[in-house]
Amino acid sequence: MKAERITLHSVLDNKKHLDYICHLVKSESVFVYPTDTIYGIGGCADSDSVKSRILEIKGRFAGNPMIHIASDLKYFKHYDIRFSSIALKIVDQFWPGLLTLVLHSDSNPQGVAIRISDHPFIKAVNTITATPLFSTSANISNEKYNPDPDFIYKTFSDSVDFMIDAGLLPLSEPSTVIKISERDEITILREGVVSREKLESVMGL
Numbered sequence: 557m558k559a560e561r562i563t564l565h566s567v568l569d570n571k572k573h574l575d576y577i578c579h580l581v582k583s584e585s586v587f588v589y590p591t592d593t594i595y596g597i598g599g600c601a602d603s604d605s606v607k608s609r610i611l612e613i614k615g616r617f618a619g620n621p622m623i624h625i626a627s628d629l630k631y632f633k634h635y636d637i638r639f640s641s642i643a644l645k646i647v648d649q650f651w652p653g654l655l656t657l658v659l660h661s662d663s664n665p666q667g668v669a670i671r672i673s674d675h676p677f678i679k680a681v682n683t684i685t686a687t688p689l690f691s692t693s694a695n696i697s698n699e700k701y702n703p704d705p706d707f708i709y710k711t712f713s714d715s716v717d718f719m720i721d722a723g724l725l726p727l728s729e730p731s732t733v734i735k736i737s738e739r740d741e742i743t744i745l746r747e748g749v750v751s752r753e754k755l756e757s758v759m760g761l
Contacts, residue, residue, distance in 0.1 A: 559713045564590060564722040568676055578684040580717060586610055588694050588712055590722035591625065592654055592675050593730055594701060595694040595708050597716065598625070602687050610690055613715045616697040623656050623669045626688040627679040632670055636662045642740050642759060647672075649758045654728070654749035658735035667735060677720055703727075 567573050580587070586599040586609050597613060599606035601624045610622065626632060629647070638660045639647070646657065652674040658667040670688070673679075678689065694708045695701040702708065709719050732750035735743045742759070744752060 559587075559709070559716045560718040561709055561713075561721055562718055564677060564720050567720060568680055574680055574684070577718075577720070578681055581681060581685050581687075581689075585717040586613065587716050588708060588719040589677055589689075590675065590720060590725055591678070591691060592673050593728040594703065594725060595705065596625075596691040597694050597712070598689040598691050600685070600687055601625075601690045607690060610692060613712065614692065614695075614697050616692070621658070621666060621669050623671055623691040624688040625671045625673050625678060625691040627652070627673060627675075627682040629672060631682055631686060631688050635668060635670075637668055637670065638662075638738070640736060640740050642742070643736050646734075646736075646755070646758060650750055650754075654731040656731050656733040658733065658745065660736070660738045669733070671731065677722075 562573070562577070567577055581600055584600055584603045584606050586597065586606055588595055588597055597610055599610060607622065624632070643657060643659060646655070651672040656669050656671040658669045661668045681689070693701050694712065696711070703725060705721050705723060709721070712719070728749070730746065730748040732744070732748040733746040734755065735745055744755070
């Protein structure tokens with residue numbers, strides 16, 4: 557069965573539609589949705605089965621971590637993530653925004669990639685589900701991302717449960733991704749909207 561294609565404004569403007577979407581999220585659906593930068597494939601980030609299904613849909617290597625995205629830091633309270641003084645300084649300056657932090661976790665030695673977003677869809681879903689979402693680009697691994705929502709729907713309509721369609725998204729650079737080790741060693745994994753110079757300025761370097 558083809559995935560449902562639901563407009564973003566119908567979810568944001570109709571409480572029944574939002575409740576329906578949140579029910580699907582909590583039921584471990586996998587879906588395409590708009591983010592601050594591009595369309596992503598996601599689902600409830602607390603579900604191993606959702607994670608496995610996303611990786612299968614994308615044809616992605618399991619060892620490559622996915623971003624966990626939410627609208628407020630409080631939704632990560634049940635994660636065993638350590639926020640050092642440097643991490644908190646960066647968070648205070650750049651969140652919500654296009655910066656992903658990979659932070660140490662006792663349960664995941666590779667770290668957990670998290671981002672706080674103020675996108676209206678993510679905010680609306682979080683108010684009801686209170687759980688972060690997985691976020692990975694809506695393209696098959698090793699294939700170029702195509703921003704056309706019609707192309708994205710055609711590509712994934714047989715593999716995801718629904719798509720939140722916000723039309724053609726504004727052009728945006730990718731988010732910046734940095735890793736902060738237990739010893740506060742900072743590695744820029746991907747430089748995007750937040751430049752190295754901005755980060756160094758905040759950290760006093």
